[in-house]
Amino acid sequence: MSAFKKIIPLFDRVLIQRVKAAERTASGIYIPEKAQETLNEGLVVAVGPGAFVDGKLQPVALKNGERVLLPPYGGSAVKVGSEEYLLFRDSEILAKLE
Amino acid sequence: MSAFKKIIPLFDRVLIQRVKAAERTASGIYIPEKAQETLNEGLVVAVGPGAFVDGKLQPVALKNGERVLLPPYGGSAVKVGSEEYLLFRDSEILAKLE
Amino acid sequence: MSAFKKIIPLFDRVLIQRVKAAERTASGIYIPEKAQETLNEGLVVAVGPGAFVDGKLQPVALKNGERVLLPPYGGSAVKVGSEEYLLFRDSEILAKLE
Amino acid sequence: MSAFKKIIPLFDRVLIQRVKAAERTASGIYIPEKAQETLNEGLVVAVGPGAFVDGKLQPVALKNGERVLLPPYGGSAVKVGSEEYLLFRDSEILAKLE
Amino acid sequence: MSAFKKIIPLFDRVLIQRVKAAERTASGIYIPEKAQETLNEGLVVAVGPGAFVDGKLQPVALKNGERVLLPPYGGSAVKVGSEEYLLFRDSEILAKLE
Amino acid sequence: MSAFKKIIPLFDRVLIQRVKAAERTASGIYIPEKAQETLNEGLVVAVGPGAFVDGKLQPVALKNGERVLLPPYGGSAVKVGSEEYLLFRDSEILAKLE
Amino acid sequence: MSAFKKIIPLFDRVLIQRVKAAERTASGIYIPEKAQETLNEGLVVAVGPGAFVDGKLQPVALKNGERVLLPPYGGSAVKVGSEEYLLFRDSEILAKLE
Numbered sequence: 263m264s265a266f267k268k269i270i271p272l273f274d275r276v277l278i279q280r281v282k283a284a285e286r287t288a289s290g291i292y293i294p295e296k297a298q299e300t301l302n303e304g305l306v307v308a309v310g311p312g313a314f315v316d317g318k319l320q321p322v323a324l325k326n327g328e329r330v331l332l333p334p335y336g337g338s339a340v341k342v343g344s345e346e347y348l349l350f351r352d353s354e355i356l357a358k359l360e
Numbered sequence: 361m362s363a364f365k366k367i368i369p370l371f372d373r374v375l376i377q378r379v380k381a382a383e384r385t386a387s388g389i390y391i392p393e394k395a396q397e398t399l400n401e402g403l404v405v406a407v408g409p410g411a412f413v414d415g416k417l418q419p420v421a422l423k424n425g426e427r428v429l430l431p432p433y434g435g436s437a438v439k440v441g442s443e444e445y446l447l448f449r450d451s452e453i454l455a456k457l458e
Numbered sequence: 459m460s461a462f463k464k465i466i467p468l469f470d471r472v473l474i475q476r477v478k479a480a481e482r483t484a485s486g487i488y489i490p491e492k493a494q495e496t497l498n499e500g501l502v503v504a505v506g507p508g509a510f511v512d513g514k515l516q517p518v519a520l521k522n523g524e525r526v527l528l529p530p531y532g533g534s535a536v537k538v539g540s541e542e543y544l545l546f547r548d549s550e551i552l553a554k555l556e
Numbered sequence: 557m558s559a560f561k562k563i564i565p566l567f568d569r570v571l572i573q574r575v576k577a578a579e580r581t582a583s584g585i586y587i588p589e590k591a592q593e594t595l596n597e598g599l600v601v602a603v604g605p606g607a608f609v610d611g612k613l614q615p616v617a618l619k620n621g622e623r624v625l626l627p628p629y630g631g632s633a634v635k636v637g638s639e640e641y642l643l644f645r646d647s648e649i650l651a652k653l654e
Numbered sequence: 655m656s657a658f659k660k661i662i663p664l665f666d667r668v669l670i671q672r673v674k675a676a677e678r679t680a681s682g683i684y685i686p687e688k689a690q691e692t693l694n695e696g697l698v699v700a701v702g703p704g705a706f707v708d709g710k711l712q713p714v715a716l717k718n719g720e721r722v723l724l725p726p727y728g729g730s731a732v733k734v735g736s737e738e739y740l741l742f743r744d745s746e747i748l749a750k751l752e
Numbered sequence: 753m754s755a756f757k758k759i760i761p762l763f764d765r766v767l768i769q770r771v772k773a774a775e776r777t778a779s780g781i782y783i784p785e786k787a788q789e790t791l792n793e794g795l796v797v798a799v800g801p802g803a804f805v806d807g808k809l810q811p812v813a814l815k816n817g818e819r820v821l822l823p824p825y826g827g828s829a830v831k832v833g834s835e836e837y838l839l840f841r842d843s844e845i846l847a848k849l850e
Numbered sequence: 851m852s853a854f855k856k857i858i859p860l861f862d863r864v865l866i867q868r869v870k871a872a873e874r875t876a877s878g879i880y881i882p883e884k885a886q887e888t889l890n891e892g893l894v895v896a897v898g899p900g901a902f903v904d905g906k907l908q909p910v911a912l913k914n915g916e917r918v919l920l921p922p923y924g925g926s927a928v929k930v931g932s933e934e935y936l937l938f939r940d941s942e943i944l945a946k947l948e
Contacts, residue, residue: 268947268948269919269945269946269947270945270946270947270948271944271945272911272912272918272940272941272943272944272945272946273911273941275944275945277945302438308945310945314903314908315412315415316414316415316904317903317904317906318415320412323370323371324370330370331367331438331447333436334436334437338921338922338944340890340919340944340945349919349944349945352370353370353371355370356369356370356373356436356438356447357367357368357369357370357373357375357406357408357438357447358367358368358370359366359367359368360366360368400536413510413513414512414513416513418510421468421469422468428468429465429536429545431534432534450468451468451469453468454467454468454471454534454536454545455465455466455467455468455471455473455504455506455536455545456465456466456468457464457465457466458464458466498634511608511611512610512611514611516608519566519567520566527563527634527643529632530632548566549566549567551566552565552566552569552632552634552643553563553564553565553566553569553571553602553604553634553643554563554564554566555562555563555564556562556564596732609706609709610708610709612709614706617664617665618664624664625661625732625741627730628730646664647664647665649664650663650664650667650730650732650741651661651662651663651664651667651669651700651702651732651741652661652662652664653660653661653662654660654662694830707804707807708806708807710807712804715762715763716762722762723759723830723839725828726828744762745762745763747762748761748762748765748828748830748839749759749760749761749762749765749767749798749800749830749839750759750760750762751758751759751760752758752760792928805902805905806904806905808905810902813860813861814860820860821857821928821937823926824926842860843860843861845860846859846860846863846926846928846937847857847858847859847860847863847865847896847898847928847937848857848858848860849856849857849858850856850858
């Protein structure tokens with residue numbers, strides 16, 4: 263993708279950065295990439311303005327900076343420079359993590 | 361999953377802990393794991409704020425601590441540390457148990 | 459299923475006990491199990507509080523103790539101890555019997 | 557089916573008795589069963605109270621005793637003693653016959 | 655079908671008689687049946703009272719005697735004596751012909 | 753089709769005449785029929801009265817004489833004499849051309 | 851397509867020009883066409899008047915000149931002269947880029 267500074271999701275979409283799995287064990291030993299777990303955890307990076315439902319704007323149920331539980335499939339992968347993001351509709355996100 | 365203390369389901373989702381099958385018979389003899397029944401019983405661990413239906417917030421029909429009857433399929437499996445949970449929409453839960 | 463006394467269906471679901479087929483002929487002769495008819499008749503054992511339709515609670519169209527005609531397929535089988543029950547949405551039940 | 561006197565269809569369902577095909581020709585000769593036409597004609601035997609549409613009860617568009625044109629497929633077959641009936645939603649019935 | 659005088663379509667259905675293809679050329683020569691075109695033209699023979707949409711009766715958009723353009727598939731074939739008719743929902747009819 | 757002067761589309765349908773591809777190159781040389789492009793361009797020849805949406809008549813978004821961009825598939829082909837037309841719902845038409 | 855100056859999308863459609871991938875590397879070396887990335891970035895060239903939702907006109911969420919993130923599939927390809935465009939419904943566009 264070219265030199266854009268900001269991705270603004272449309273409607274009820276949220277831009278998610280997947281949380282990377284641990285690269286070391288608790289005791290500090292490096293885990294080979296293949297053995298690293300795929301986490302279904304994400305960080306909300308940007309949210310859309312919400313979608314219109316029955317003529318009323320329904321704001322997105324998530325805020326920037328929130329940690330979320332991602333569904334095992336779905337979402338649109340987006341690459342910005344070397345970073346990879348995912349776009350989901352907020353109703354696809356399973357839960358918030360605190 | 362990393363060190364989160366709380367999973368807060370979104371919309372009309374409920375977080376369920378599946379009730380484990382008996383590991384011993386009534387008379388106290390251990391049942392080998394393979395012979396243990398899979399129970400379709402669960403415990404409500406957390407509930408979402410409800411979903412918007414026709415512009416109105418519809419609260420979730422279940423409360424924490426309630427025992428429920430799970431459908432034979434469906435739900436999203438979530439692993440937190442060594443614990444496994446399931447996320448269902450409340451309308452997928454078949455019945456409450458008392 | 460563990461020691462629960464009551465199954466309370468959720469939303470517009472009804473708990474049904476299938477009526478067992480005759481084990482003897484009218485003249486009193488035992489019918490071998492394989493030759494017994496499967497009846498599509500059931501007894502309403504418990505009903506849910508109703509489902510929300512267009513924001514209004516729509517009560518279940520059936521009452522405990524009513525005899526009903528079951529559809530040939532569908533419903534979720536539930537086992538409580540040695541008893542087997544079926545859970546249907548009330549709109550799946552075909553007719554009442556009087 | 558056991559000794560019930562009445563089948564009361566639920567919601568917008570109608571209980572239909574299929575009109576039997578002629579067993580003799582106009583000139584009185586018996587038609588072998590295999591050569592008898594299957595008629596898509598039925599007699600309304602019982603009607604439900606109607607279904608709720610947009611929160612309002614929509615009464616069934618048919619009355620007992622009316623002759624109707626049945627769709628080529630669909631409906632649930634119900635056997636009461638030696639009699640066979642069909643249950644349709646009223647919107648599945650094609651036309652009335654007068 | 656038995657001796658009925660009238661087919662009254664239900665809801666938004668219309669009873670259509672398919673217009674037969676020409677059996678002779680313009681110059682009067684007979685066209686063999688196999689070479690006759692299938693026309694997608696029909697004559698409205700009877701119309702239903704209309705269907706309820708959002709709680710309001712929506713009258714049928716066609717009148718008896720109107721010529722219409724039929725879709726290439728769909729509709730329920732009905733035989734009355736030696737005559738064949740088709741039943742369509744009015745929204746399936748493509749156009750009127752004048 | 754027989755001798756009708758006018759096709760009046762029903763509901764939200766529009767009657768479209770496909771724009772024929774060029775039969776000659778810009779320099780006047782004939783293009784063999786097989787090499788002629790299929791254009792997805794059409795001319796609106798007739799429009800319906802509109803469809804009822806939520807109980808209100810929604811007029812058709814196109815007018816006679818407008819040039820439109822057709823979707824790559826869909827529409828019902830209609831033959832009137834030697835002319836071929838297409839019937840689309842107005843929501844299937846992609847764009848207007850000016 | 852013939853000599854039209856303007857494509858006006860209908861309803862909630864937007865006309866998109868796909869952003870071409872870089873033909874040279876940052877250091878100025880030409881990238882062979884096959885090795886050029888397909889970008890999922892587009893430029894909004896024209897927008898429709900919006901679609902009617904629940905009887906109200908819902909304007910399109912995008913404006914001419916905006917840069918957008920396209921979904922990996924979908925959209926209708928349109929060729930005008932030597933230029934290729936894509937038509938999407940605005941709800942299919944994933945995000946705006948700034």
